[in-house]
Amino acid sequence: MTQSLDSERRETPALQHVSRAPTRLHRFIRHSQGFTGLLILSIFLISAIFAPVLAPPKEACARELGIKETQTLSVLSLNFLQAMFVPPEVCFEIPRSSFADTPTPPLQGGHFLGTVKGYDILYGLIWGSRTAFLLGISIVGCTFLIGLSIGLIAGYFGGWVDDVLMRFTEIVFSLPSLVLMIVLVTIFGSGLINVAISIILVGWAGYARLIRGEVLRVRHLEYVESARALGASDARIILRHVLPNSLTTLTVQVALDFGSVVLIAAGLSFIGLGAPIGFADWGQLINFSQAYIIGPAGAPLAYWFVSFFPGLTILLWGLAWNFLGDALTDVLNPKASY
Amino acid sequence: MLIYILRRLVTVPIVLFAVTLLIVVLMQFIPLENRAASYITNARQLGQIDQIIKEKKLDQPFLVQYMIWLSDAVRGNLGYSKASNEPVLETIGKRLPASIELALYSAIVVIGVGVLIGTRAAIHKGGWLDRISSFLAVVGFSLPSFVLGVWLLVIFYGALGIAPAPGRLSQENEILLITGAVKRFTGMLTIDALLSGQWAVLLDALSHLVLPVITLSLVSTATVLKAMRSSLLEVLGSDFIRTARAKGLSEAVINIKHARRNALLPVAGLATMVVLGLIGGSVIVETIFAYPGIGSWVAKSSSTYDYAGVLGFAVVTAIIVIIANLLVDILYAVLDPRVRL
Numbered sequence: 249m250t251q252s253l254d255s256e257r258r259e260t261p262a263l264q265h266v267s268r269a270p271t272r273l274h275r276f277i278r279h280s281q282g283f284t285g286l287l288i289l290s291i292f293l294i295s296a297i298f299a300p301v302l303a304p305p306k307e308a309c310a311r312e313l314g315i316k317e318t319q320t321l322s323v324l325s326l327n328f329l330q331a332m333f334v335p336p337e338v339c340f341e342i343p344r345s346s347f348a349d350t351p352t353p354p355l356q357g358g359h360f361l362g363t364v365k366g367y368d369i370l371y372g373l374i375w376g377s378r379t380a381f382l383l384g385i386s387i388v389g390c391t392f393l394i395g396l397s398i399g400l401i402a403g404y405f406g407g408w409v410d411d412v413l414m415r416f417t418e419i420v421f422s423l424p425s426l427v428l429m430i431v432l433v434t435i436f437g438s439g440l441i442n443v444a445i446s447i448i449l450v451g452w453a454g455y456a457r458l459i460r461g462e463v464l465r466v467r468h469l470e471y472v473e474s475a476r477a478l479g480a481s482d483a484r485i486i487l488r489h490v491l492p493n494s495l496t497t498l499t500v501q502v503a504l505d506f507g508s509v510v511l512i513a514a515g516l517s518f519i520g521l522g523a524p525i526g527f528a529d530w531g532q533l534i535n536f537s538q539a540y541i542i543g544p545a546g547a548p549l550a551y552w553f554v555s556f557f558p559g560l561t562i563l564l565w566g567l568a569w570n571f572l573g574d575a576l577t578d579v580l581n582p583k584a585s586y
Numbered sequence: 587m588l589i590y591i592l593r594r595l596v597t598v599p600i601v602l603f604a605v606t607l608l609i610v611v612l613m614q615f616i617p618l619e620n621r622a623a624s625y626i627t628n629a630r631q632l633g634q635i636d637q638i639i640k641e642k643k644l645d646q647p648f649l650v651q652y653m654i655w656l657s658d659a660v661r662g663n664l665g666y667s668k669a670s671n672e673p674v675l676e677t678i679g680k681r682l683p684a685s686i687e688l689a690l691y692s693a694i695v696v697i698g699v700g701v702l703i704g705t706r707a708a709i710h711k712g713g714w715l716d717r718i719s720s721f722l723a724v725v726g727f728s729l730p731s732f733v734l735g736v737w738l739l740v741i742f743y744g745a746l747g748i749a750p751a752p753g754r755l756s757q758e759n760e761i762l763l764i765t766g767a768v769k770r771f772t773g774m775l776t777i778d779a780l781l782s783g784q785w786a787v788l789l790d791a792l793s794h795l796v797l798p799v800i801t802l803s804l805v806s807t808a809t810v811l812k813a814m815r816s817s818l819l820e821v822l823g824s825d826f827i828r829t830a831r832a833k834g835l836s837e838a839v840i841n842i843k844h845a846r847r848n849a850l851l852p853v854a855g856l857a858t859m860v861v862l863g864l865i866g867g868s869v870i871v872e873t874i875f876a877y878p879g880i881g882s883w884v885a886k887s888s889s890t891y892d893y894a895g896v897l898g899f900a901v902v903t904a905i906i907v908i909i910a911n912l913l914v915d916i917l918y919a920v921l922d923p924r925v926r927l
Contacts (some may be wrong), residue, residue: 419604422911426866427903434888434896435615511730518732519873520889534732538874541736542744549745558739559733566728574724 275579282575285483288568296377300331300339303374309339330537342367351540364536364554367526373561375528380510380565383444387509388502390448396454396498400486402456403463413460415454425450429516440522440529443513444517451509458501462494474578496580500573507569514562530565590919598908605904606659609897610652616893618644624665624894664901665894669887674898678880682902683773684754685868685879690774692803693861700807703854704814708843708849711819719811720916731867733873735801742797750794752876756814759790781910802871806860813856818849851922858914862907 280450295302305313313336330340345357346366354362363370402410415445418430432446466472467490475489514531516522523529543550576579613621619906622638631638639645640798643654658664664674676871707716754775755763762768768775768782779788820829822845830840865881872881880899887895 417602419601419608422601422605422868422907423900423904424863424907426863426869427900429883430866430888431609431612431868431896431900434891434893435612437891438889507728515730515870516733519870519885531732532760534736537736548747549740552740552745553809555736559737562733563725563729566730567724570724570728 252384253510257496272361276575279575279578281571282579285568285571285575289572292377292565292568293381295374296381297332297376299374300328300335303368303371305331305335305339306343306371308341309336309343312336312338340379341526342372342375342528344526350544351551353550354553361557362553363391364533364540367533367536369533369553369557371555372533373530375562376530376533379440379523379527379529381542383440383513384510385449385504385567387444387447387451387513388505389510390444391455391505391558392498392502394448396453398452399459400463400491403460404467404482404486404490410460413453413456417457420453424513426512429512430519430521433516433521440513440517440523440527442484443516446516447509447512459494462497463490466493496577499580500576503569503573504578507566507573511562511566526530528560531560535563539570587919594915595665595910598912601908603907605908606656606901607652609904610655610674613651613655613893613897619892620893624668624892627666646819657675657721661863661903664898666890667895667898669886669890669892669895674894677895678771678898678902679877679882681880681883684775684877684880685865685872687776687873688795688798688802688868688877688879689861689864691799692806692864695799696801696806696810696861696864699803700810700857700878701814701850704811704853705818705841705846707811707850708815708818708822710900716815723808723812730870731802731805732870732874734804735797735871738797738801739771739874747923749797750790752874753792754843754878755787756790756794759787762787776823794877798871798875798877800875802864802867805867806864809860810853812850814853817844819847819853822848850921851918854918854921855890856916858910861908865903865906 306312313331316487327574344366345352345359345363345368346367348363350365351365352359354360355426356362359368359370361373363369383556398409398413402413419526429446432449433442435447436442463486472485472489475485480489513522514529517529517531518535520535525532525533537551537555537558539553540554542548618639619635621644622635623632623640625638625642626632626634642658643650662675666672667677670677702716703719707713707719710716727862739749739752743751759768760785768779768784768787771778771781775791776788779785779791822841825844827840830844835844867886868879868881870881871877872879873885876882880902884890884896884899887899
């Protein structure tokens with residue numbers, strides 16, 4: 249009798265194991281917004297990665313890859329790999345089927361989502377998702393790294409670095425960020441790379457301030473003091489004790505910025521400062537659509553697709569990253585209930 | 587109080603100095619000839635580029651350039667805008683009132699709707715208004731103005747035909763401006779029309795403002811709304827609210843008199859930043875709606891390499907922002923005595 253009781257008791261830890269609190273990953277997947285965001289983003293990622301399959305190379309792009317337009321790319325051929333990973337820049341140019349003034353409606357003439365000014369909308373959106381990811385990764389990556397290093401130094405060591413940083417951010421923030429970006433792009437000259445540089449130059453200061461604040465918050469906490477008392481080096485304290493504590497705020501900010509930075513770049517493209525004409529870029533497609541707000545007499549909605557599909561794509565991109573940011577806030581910080 | 591204002595006033599020239607310095611630093615990246623070209627007023631002067639470089643000392647050390655630029659700017663010479671084909675300051679003078687009008691109505695929407703709905707949403711947390719507004723806020727954050735504006739035009743102007751065509755006035759009313767039936771008092775059409783007693787023009791101008799104001803204010807309204815909601819929720823959870831409840835005060839008095847007043851303080855700072863951010867947003871919105879303010883002009887300037895125009899815009903924006911921040915800080919000090927300490 250006592251033996252069986254003992255064996256029961258021994259099994260209880262296993263039972264506890266089953267009913268333990270869900271992991272962060274579980275919570276994230278169960279978070280309906282987070283799941284939706286992740287789903288939309290994976291669609292974007294797939295269309296960005298498989299752009300050469302979904303919107304096959306045409307014209308100059310096909311020529312540079314050394315393939316015929318009618319030929320379907322066989323997987324694992326050298327051409328295919330080149331198109332997937334290092335496509336020639338000309339592939340980002342939307343093939344122009346005509347110079348017609350009237351847009352072709354969806355599903356006509358082999359244009360699944362129609363054309364605007366002769367440019368294939370679907371091609372622009374799919375290769376545009378590549379542009380979006382490239383912009384997002386490069387801009388957020390750079391702003392994050394620059395902001396992180398300067399913010400850490402300023403927050404941890406204080407002194408003149410801190411003073412210079414704070415004065416500089418005050419000046420930068422005294423102008424609305426979009427105004428400053430427009431000034432920078434005008435000076436550097438239009439183009440996506442210059443747009444990216446401008447956004448980085450304006451954006452890093454925000455991260456630096458955020459990180460500086462986080463460092464100041466945790467610098468004098470008892471466990472950091474005790475780590476210092478134990479003789480930990482500055483680098484170790486920063487990397488092992490200070491940084492991990494600020495990770496929640498930073499992760500959320502990165503997710504939100506990934507969305508907004510691409511929208512800002514698209515906005516600059518919209519006013520004609522970004523991508524060159526014909527480049528696969530969402531903002532430019534909206535720019536094109538401005539000429540087709542109203543259809544021909546009697547059919548005012550005839551050109552709905554010209555603004556609808558690019559607009560929807562941009563909206564979904566923004567929604568997905570916002571959902572992701574909200575979900576991350578909830579999951580990483582369970583105390584925040586609203 | 588007076589000492590606080592004086593102390594705050596001292597910072598104005600410092601910030602102004604820093605911002606103008608930044609602008610002249612940025613100018614160094616523009617090729618010399620192009621910078622000189624922003625002073626010429628017609629093509630015949632192209633031969634005098636070298637002369638202008640000498641006159642404006644553009645080839646001299648940076649600080650000399652800055653002094654020359656500053657003395658020019660103080661006297662109102664910010665260069666010549668190729669995009670509008672007239673001196674920069676003249677263009678700004680003509681177009682600024684239109685932009686201020688647009689920003690003013692947008693600010694009213696942003697603060698009014700943001701604070702009122704934000705309050706309701708916090709008081710009835712989880713209710714239908716809270717859910718609708720938080721959904722709209724997410725959409726607002728994700729839908730950039732250039733998409734929203736085009737979509738609104740497609741629906742309300744193109745498909746339904748209830749919104750007027752892009753622009754600031756209908757053609758028949760534009761004539762009244764030229765003939766002087768609508769006198770120019772402020773440059774803001776709705777106010778001028780009201781003062782001139784031209785009701786048709788007033789209505790026309792207002793109807794032209796509806797879509798741009800919605801487009802410009804959506805994101806900012808969402809931001810203020812969200813901030814107001816969380817700020818009020820925080821205050822509602824604090825001890826003095828519990829005390830007020832224990833004293834038997836009615837919910838309305840607690841919410842409006844005790845909670846909202848305290849919740850408004852942190853929101854006010856954010857709202858200022860958001861409203862000033864409208865200047866940036868107006869560049870895109872004015873472009874979509876062919877609205878003749880400084881935003882649509884600077885969009886044209888920037889894509890035509892009209893350096894004088896873009897830099898002049900930056901200077902004016904900086905001055906507006908600095909003055910606005912000053913006013914808000916003083917207002918803060920009046921409202922919240924702790925600030926003065």
